[in-house]
Every structure is written in structure tokens, then in C-alpha cells.
Amino acid sequence: MDNFLTRTAQNRFMSVGFARVNRTVRLGFKSLWLHRLRSLLTVLGIVFGVCSVIAMLAVGEGVRHEALEQIRRLGSNNIIIRSIKPEEERSSAVERSYVLEYGLTYADIRRIRDTIPGVTLVVPGRIIRDFLWNGRWRIDAEVVGTVPWYHEMRLQALSEGRYLNDFDMEDSKNVCVLSREAADRLFPLTPAVGSNLRIGGDYYHVVGVLAREAPVVAPGGGNSSGQNAAQTLARAFIPLTTAKARFGEVLVRRRSGSFEAERVQLHEVTAQVHRQEEVEEIAKIIVDILDKNRKKKDYEIIVPLELLRQSERTKRIFNIVLGSIAAISLIVGGIGIMNIMLASVTERTREIGIRRALGAKRRDIIFQFLVETVILSGSGGLIGVVLGVAIPFFITLFADMTTIVTLWAPMIAFSISGLVGVVFGIYPALRAADMDPVEALRHE
């Protein structure tokens, strides 16, 4: 084109540059600030969408983290088998006068050990509910009769003293290792290690205290509510041989007026599988072996690895649901923004005409309105991110729940809200640019 008409060929080149973008953005803020209440209400949809998604993700991630932590503590190579009272016996227990016999037996573990080569360790345990006494002071606890390597296998760390050892076992010594809760509650003032406590008629020497564990919530649903309560109880670990000698096979429990006697050889067995890939297969074999030798189901089997998988599945479903909610709220928010921008374009027809008359090209108008929409949705996204990060913080503070805000959640949420601005801003911007300059100027 003739330079006489357009002297600005060299200026034009920088028209796409930073200065122009900068001024267009400032202009966008100015126009939006002119209608601040309207702008705020418009972005509310995006704000809530982004904020709720980040907050929910944080809570979900926290729950998952806790579940994984618990499952990991059970040991992903372990298979845990617990004795449970068979269903039909449980209901009519009140009238029973004879000794109820159920649960895992020494024969069971022998069979497991002898027939399954992949199992490197089988740890028996006996669990007796009783009081621990320190002088006149007592607490309700679980007395666990077990073998020296139990702690190691169940990943229980020691905080003071020592674990049970083979000598304790061989000599059926009256020694015990306390859980942190038990030690703190029974010996609030004096060090627990080195003290003596009484269980039933016998005194036990405290040789060690375990490190504190987070309270275990049964992962994957309520199939083990008994386990749930038991895990939070104070516990005292004594050698299995001692447990056998002191408590015998028959346990008598007082329960709401009537006596109830039951004989359980082993309350809990932990089988450690050498290779993780075999865990689930071996769990099946164990079930087969156990079922072959009993008429009624008097045990439950817990495979932490399976729980882990299940928790991953749950998490995936949770994410899909959350993603759908996020998508819907962002679409709704985007439609709200588009609606307002269409109104704004109509309202500012005159301005568009003026700008066109003064040299604005169609793409300048498109850019201007697109920038405005992106500012709207972007600041909505930003407010949403700030709230979405703050809310989990307060949840953790007041509800004492673990929440985890992953780095990518706010980043993705923010960029998607910006994208929403572009997608829903294009149509209003095109409408603005398609106006005929003469008609736009004549608009009242």
C-alpha cells in the first residue's frame, strides 16, 4: 500500500508487541472495574467451581494418604488372618453354658507353613482383653501373646527399651512391651521401661515401649469394625509361651450378667509372603486350606495389598466423579460469563463503532473482548485457587483431618479457568467484531 496513506508500516510491526497487550489488559481491567459488582457476580460460578474442586481433591488426597499409610503399616507382603466368632454362635451366646471353641489353631499354621513354599514366616498371636494394673491404677487393654519377630514384621518401631527376644520366649518370662498409649496412660509420671505392671494375678516387667502409631481407621469400608476398635486400644505384648502358660486355652469373660467361656488357640496369624506378586494367590490358597478343615467360617483374612488396590480403585472413581463436577461447574460458570459478555457487547456497541472508526481492525476488537473474558475467568480461577487452598488448611486446623493440596491441582484448575475464558469469550468477541462500523456508530 502507498506510504502516503499508511505511514505506519514500521509501527505496525510492534502493534502485536508487549505494549499493546499490556494496554489492552489494563483497558480490560478498567472496563470490568467499571461494573465491579456485576463482574464479581459473573465469576462466582468459576470461583466456586475451582475452589470446591481443589478443596475436595485435597480432602480426598488426604484420606487416601491416610489409608495408604495404614495399609503400608500392615505390610504389603503380609496376609493377616484373624479369628472371629462364627455368626450363629454370636447371637445365642447368652444362653450358652459350655465352652465355645473356634478360631485358628496351631494345626492350621502348621498346615500353611508346610504346604505353601512362598510363605517365609508365619507369626502366631493370642489376643486377650484384660486390665493392666499399676498399683491401684488400671487401664483396659489388649494383651497380645506373640513371638519376638512380630514387631519387625508388622513394621512397629521401638521408641524405648527393647523388643521381646528368644530368651523371653523360651523361658516363658513375665516381660512385656507396651504400646505408646498404654505406657503413657499407665505410667504418666515415671518411665515405663523398668517398671512392673500386673495382669490378672501375675506381675510383668516392662522391657520396651513402641513408637506412637496414628490411629488406624479400617481401610476400604466397615468390614472389620472389631479391628477398628481393637487397634486404638492400649496394647501389651508378651511372649506367646507366657500367654499360653498364664492364660491357658480357655478364656472366661464376664458379659452383661452372664459368663461366657471360649477357647481360641490363636487370635491372629500373620503370614509374610516372599514375593509381592504372589500375595493374592497365596491368600487364596490359605483360604482353601483353612476352609477344608472347618465347618463354619470362624476367621477373617485381610490382604493389605488388596486393600491397597481397592483404595486406588476408590480413588479413581472419586477422581472421575470430581472431574465431572468440576467440568459441569466450569461449563456453567463459562456460560454465565458468556452471557454477561454478550450483554456487554450490546451495551458497548457505540464504543465498538468508535474504535472501528478510529482504526481498530476486527482482530483488535476480538482481542479486546477476549482479553476481558479471560481476565474475568482468570481472576475467578485465581480467587477459587486461593479459597481452594485456604479451605483444606482450615479443615485440617479445625476438623483435624489430613488434607493434601497437590501442586498440580491449583495449576490445572487455574489454567482450565483461563481456557474457559477463551472458549466462552470467542463467540461474544466475534459478535462484537462482526458489527458494521456505520451501524454501530448510529446505535443509541
Place this chain on the structure above:
Amino acid sequence: MASRPIAILDHVGKTYQMGPVRVDALVEINLVFEAGEYVSVMGPSGCGKSTLLNLLGCLDRPSTGRYVLGGVDVSQMNDDELSEIRGARLGFIFQSYNLIQQLTVLENIEVPLFYQGTPPEMSREIAAEYARRVGLGDRLKHKPFELSGGQQQRVGIARALVNDPLVLLADEPTGNLDSHSGAEILELFEALHEQGKTIILVTHDDDIAKRSSRVIRLRDGQMESDMRHG
């Protein structure tokens, strides 16, 4: 004065099709505008004055004929090219001022420079200079609604001048003003004419027309008369 043609209308016609109705807003217009002319366009309402001005201002394209502006045929140019020309070499002054309400006086004057890609500091300087020339050097930070009609129209004039246009196009620039402010605006136009600006203005006022160097009269979209004086 050197007679150099700036704008040439060659058998220009403009028709609007409104459903089955055909409106011939302009028919067979042949005009040559020379540099430095001060032209009044007159005629009864609906005769096509604004249509003519919009064509001259590259806001619209003629339906028939050729329009040569600054030696370039612009009648077949596309939207972007016309925008470019409007921004670079044309100045518009409107009856209702047409300032952008959310911008200050200075920012309003800067708008054409912005679309020319003028660097911000330079553009501010130029705009402030033109604001001073129209007597608004102390109102740079004001918003349009804080100004009187006459002051707003002066902002409009400064904005039209800021890109050093080939032609100033004004559609009834004093139509919304009282006689006093109107006279002030006309004085401004005359001063610009003295400086050699080419001005084409639409008016209904014979007194205004008398003060210009050439009067074009339209009737029903056709040329009625074209008189030079002064």
C-alpha cells in the same frame, strides 16, 4: 493554493437493499476534493449527506464507481485495509462527540495512536500536545461526563487531529451545541483551515456554510450544486 486532488469520487453510487425495497442513497456522484479545501455539504434530511461522509471516511464502500483517496483506489479494499487507512490518515468528528466514557480525555485522544501501534510514551506526548491546542491542556485526567458539550467536542477534534489526517470529516459537529460553543468550534475549524487542513463538514446551517470555501448541495442522493467562493 496548490491544487492537489486528495479525494476523487468517480461515478459513485450507494444503494441499500432492505428486503424488496431498494434505497438509492447516492446516485452518480462525481467530486474532486483538493488539499486545503474547507467544504460544507448541505441538503435536506435524508438526502445522503451522512452516507457520502461515511464513504469519504472509508467506513463504508461504494456500491458502484471508484473512490480514490490519496492516489489510491480504496473502493475495493477489504475491511482490514480500510481500518488501516481510517486509523492512519482520516479524522472523524461526530455530532454526539462519541467519546469513550470510561476513558479520560487524554486516553480518548490516544485511541487512534493506540491502534497505530505508537509507543505509549510517545502517544501520551502527542495526545497531550493536541489537547493543549484545543485548549484542554488542564483537563487531561477528566472523564467525558465531567466536561461541557463544547469541551467534549474539542476532545473529539483533538482526537481527529492526533494522527495528522489527510481529511477531517465532521458530521454536524455543532448540531448538539448552543450558539456560543458552536461558534468556538467553528473558530477552531477555521484556524485549522488556515493551517492548511482539508475539512469536509455536513451542516444544516447556512451561516456555517457561508464561512467555508466550497458548498456542495445534495438532493435525493444526487448533486444539486457545487459552489466555490472566498
